């Protein structure tokens with residue numbers, strides 16, 4: 661296969677989200693993929709998907725046109741020390757790290773065109789809801805948009821929304837998974853087998869998302885009211901939900917996750933500035 665730098669992607673950090681990216685890229689495109697990691701298990705997992713797995717972040721960056729940063733935010737300073745500043749020059753860099761701001765990324769990797777994106781683990785099946793921020797709309801942004809569409813839907817947002825997006829859509833699959841589990845357990849408590857209960861909740865979730873996206877409803881409250889028969893079953897369940905303060909808890913859950921994303925950004929920014937001073 662012939663290739664040039666622009667048809668090669670480096671995924672730095674082949675963990676949970678990194679591997680989801682590797683899987684989709686290799687399944688849907690003809691990009692060559694370099695995937696890095698530290699442990700042999702990590703490299704083996706990437707290799708088994710068809711990536712060129714390697715420990716050398718510098719080589720992966722040098723050989724690629726698009727570089728995805730998928731390490732944990734607190735591993736970023738170490739990653740930086742492993743890549744020569746020259747290697748980043750002219751690259752399109754897409755950071756998936758929670759919290760780490762564009763200014764911090766630009767200061768850390770000058771000479772690259774940097775984008776900050778927040779996908780979610782639904783990328784694994786091509787159903788991510790990904791927000792991306794960077795100033796300007798040009799050919800490079802369009803390349804990044806096309807690239808991110810491999811993993812699902814793409815939304816351009818001002819950077820100020822990215823921490824909130826992280827708390828809502830980035831962490832979202834974990835929150836929804838907990839709600840699904842709780843509802844299935846409720847059915848088990850009422851006497852139905854776990855597997856059947858679980859399938860039913862997944863069906864309800866998928867169907868409700870479709871119904872809410874249809875033109876029938878402008879607001880979820882309208883669907884709630886249509887389901888709720890006076891003195892029926894739903895209103896009794898809703899009363900329990902309200903008495904438990906569940907709606908307020910869910911609101912606080914997203915708000916707190918968003919706050920933590922901002923906090924991570926501040927912590928990493930300080931570490932990066934320290935690192936830059938040492939250069």
Ligand SMILES: NC(=O)C1=CN([C@@H]2O[C@H](COP(=O)(O)OP(=O)(O)OC[C@H]3O[C@@H](n4cnc5c(N)ncnc54)[C@H](OP(=O)(O)O)[C@@H]3O)[C@@H](O)[C@H]2O)C=CC1
Pocket residue numbers: 672673674675676677678696697698699700702703717729730731732733735738739742756757758778779780781830831
């Ligand atoms: N998980 C999720 O749902 C989402 C995560 N994110 C963001 O993606 C990033 C990764 O998260 P996640 O995938 O969950 O984390 P994981 O811990 O699963 O993956 C991180 C990977 O980075 C690798 N790594 C760490 N340091 C280096 C290094 N110096 N060189 C090469 N590889 C390295 C680790 O390899 P090894 O294990 O071999 O040490 C590990 O496989 C985070 O910044 C997170 O904020 C964004 C959206 C969703």
Ligand SMILES: O=C(O)[C@@H]1CCC=N1
Pocket residue numbers: 758826830831
């Ligand atoms: O929990 C986290 O910090 C990361 C960011 C979004 C999903 N997982």
